[in-house]
Amino acid sequence: MKKRKHFGIKLILAAAVVIFVAANVPEASSSAVTLLRKVIPWKVTEQDVAGQEAVSRNPQSYEEHMGGVQGMEGLTETADGEDDVEQSPSFDRYVYGTLGEEERKVYDEIYQAIDSHESKVRVDTLDQKVLEHAYRAVMADHGEIFWVSGYVYTRYTMGVQTVGLDFAPEYTMTLEERETFQTQIDAAVQEILAGAAGAAGDYEKAKYVFEYLAQNVDYETGAPDNQNIISVFLNRSTVCQGYANATQYLLTLLGIQSAVVTGTAEGEAHAWNLVRLDGDYYFIDTTWGNSAYNNGTDEETSFVNYNYFAVTTEEIEKTHRADEFPTLPVCTAVEDNYYRREGKYFSEWNPDAIGSVYARAYDAGEGRAAVKFSSPELYAQAKRYLLDEQHILDYCGGLTTLSYIEDTQQKVLILNFS
Numbered sequence: 548m549k550k551r552k553h554f555g556i557k558l559i560l561a562a563a564v565v566i567f568v569a570a571n572v573p574e575a576s577s578s579a580v581t582l583l584r585k586v587i588p589w590k591v592t593e594q595d596v597a598g599q600e601a602v603s604r605n606p607q608s609y610e611e612h613m614g615g616v617q618g619m620e621g622l623t624e625t626a627d628g629e630d631d632v633e634q635s636p637s638f639d640r641y642v643y644g645t646l647g648e649e650e651r652k653v654y655d656e657i658y659q660a661i662d663s664h665e666s667k668v669r670v671d672t673l674d675q676k677v678l679e680h681a682y683r684a685v686m687a688d689h690g691e692i693f694w695v696s697g698y699v700y701t702r703y704t705m706g707v708q709t710v711g712l713d714f715a716p717e718y719t720m721t722l723e724e725r726e727t728f729q730t731q732i733d734a735a736v737q738e739i740l741a742g743a744a745g746a747a748g749d750y751e752k753a754k755y756v757f758e759y760l761a762q763n764v765d766y767e768t769g770a771p772d773n774q775n776i777i778s779v780f781l782n783r784s785t786v787c788q789g790y791a792n793a794t795q796y797l798l799t800l801l802g803i804q805s806a807v808v809t810g811t812a813e814g815e816a817h818a819w820n821l822v823r824l825d826g827d828y829y830f831i832d833t834t835w836g837n838s839a840y841n842n843g844t845d846e847e848t849s850f851v852n853y854n855y856f857a858v859t860t861e862e863i864e865k866t867h868r869a870d871e872f873p874t875l876p877v878c879t880a881v882e883d884n885y886y887r888r889e890g891k892y893f894s895e896w897n898p899d900a901i902g903s904v905y906a907r908a909y910d911a912g913e914g915r916a917a918v919k920f921s922s923p924e925l926y927a928q929a930k931r932y933l934l935d936e937q938h939i940l941d942y943c944g945g946l947t948t949l950s951y952i953e954d955t956q957q958k959v960l961i962l963n964f965s
Contacts (some may be wrong), residue, residue: 592851621756641806641821642873644681653681656746657714661685661695661906664722667715675699675700678712680872687807687873689800690792693732694718694725705798717833735780740800749824750883752801754856761794761836770871787834793835798822817951819867822857822905827880829857833869853885854957865956868956887958894921902942909943909964917961926958933962 549879635655643654647671653670657678660668673680683700694957703711722729735948739759746752763783770784778785779793791807798805804823808830819832832855834840839849855863860878869875886892892905901918908916918925928951933939939962940946948965 556887578932581888588744592784621875638689639686639804640803641823642684642687645874646684646910649674650677650681650684653677653714654684657681657698657716658685658689660714661692661716664694664718664725665716665903665950667713670712670714672710673709675702678714679704682714684873687809688795690795690807691776691793693728693772693777693927695721696774703954716817728781732776732780735799736800739780739797742801743801745799749803749924750829750857752803753798753822753874753883756794756797756801757833757836757853757856758851760790760833761838764793764837765792766790766834766837766840768917784913790833790837791820794820794831806876808869817867819863820856821875821878824857824883827883828876828878829880829883830863830878831856832863853917854919854954854959856885857883858957859884859941873926888915892919892921893925896925896928896931898929898938902933902938905933905939905962906942913964915963917959920958923955926955926960930960933960 576799591616599959610712628721635643635651637654638657642649649672653672656668656670660667670678670681672681678700686692686695697717699715699717700707701713701715703713707919718936741761743752745756760779764779765784766786767784768786770778770786770789771782772778772789773784773786774788776789776796778789782852783811785793787808792810795805795807798820806821807818807822809816809818812819812832812835817834819830822829822831835855837849837850838852858878859881860875863878881887884892893901904918905916908914918929920929939949943964946964950963952961953959954961
């Protein structure tokens with residue numbers, strides 16, 4: 548089943564239309580994710596408002612809690628002596644970089660309002676679609692935002708003409724409650740990132756985050772706060788939106804550009820990540836990294852599944868479909884894919900080399916090993932040779948019990964040893 552979105556609507560004053568966009572509804576399926584999809588069309592009666600009510604207000608300051616970008620320090624002096632405002636605090640975020648000038652300006656206004664816990668802000672656009680895109684961009688770039696579930700916008704009109712838009716975040720807690728949660732999250736995150744101290748490069752850092760979340764956070768559809776990082780860092784139980792937000796947040800703290808991607812996986816609502824590793828873009832699905840997501844919660848069968856760690860667009864699109872917004876790059880790089888980096892990828896038939904991958908894991912008592920193949924034909928040949936013809940015994944002496952997991956879409960063969 549897919550999770551259904553629900554929306555509410557209300558009117559304020561005789562002069563303005565207020566529409567509530569919800570981004571938090573009950574979890575209804577194993578892969579469902581709730582997020583802002585669109586501003587719903589709604590027919591209402593619009594009346595004239597005083598022209599001065601449509602005056603725009605510009606953002607004045609920016610700041611963020613631990614792990615975020617630092618505040619604007621003020622103005623800098625240009626060469627010709629004119630004042631120049633410093634760049635946006637989100638200048639290095641992926642989705643922000645895909646936006647046009649108007650959407651970026653509204654993005655900054657929305658981000659400031661949410662970060663400052665403002666009740667309402669006038670945005671520099673009259674286009675509701677621009678407002679929607681800017682909000683979705685903020686949420687995709689800032690997985691650390693856990694205190695907002697959607698927004699209300701107020702449209703001011705003069706006759707049939709829109710003359711102003713107000714943005715009002717829908718907060719799920721007070722500022723004091725948010726600060727209490729943030730202190731607890733900061734402590735948990737600090738402890739987690741201490742384990743990444745020895746990770747030298749982008750690949751190692753991303754792999755650490757992927758493994759940590761897959762191994763230490765349970766997938767549970769009924770988990771409290773499962774649409775935000777509270778469920779991950781404080782409750783250790785979440786769904787795909789929580790995994791994706793936490794992945795984005797931790798990678799950003801480690802200096803890796805990342806964004807939350809929303810769409811569907813195997814036909815159901817889902818969330819995953821776009822990441823930039825060593826200068827190239829890849830997709831990571833941390834939810835699917837937790838094997839219990841698909842295979843149940845038996846500890847004996849739960850393991851880290853690397854099939855969707857640093858994959859290409861072609862690979863992710865076998866099962867995933869991203870929303871039309873934001874624009875995503877076509878990911879073609881393969882160097883930081885787990886199987887290639889770990890020497891577990893084969894593009895030609897070499898039975899001894901393939902067998903040695905399984906043998907090393909078996910001899911080390913690891914319990915399982917996985918190998919990825921470049922083609923369905925090579926995958927089928929390896930399966931036939933190792934399992935049907937039982938040549939796995941040539942490499943894993945003394946093996947008495949063996950089970951295997953197939954992923955024909957990613958052409959990965961996982962062997963479980965007993």
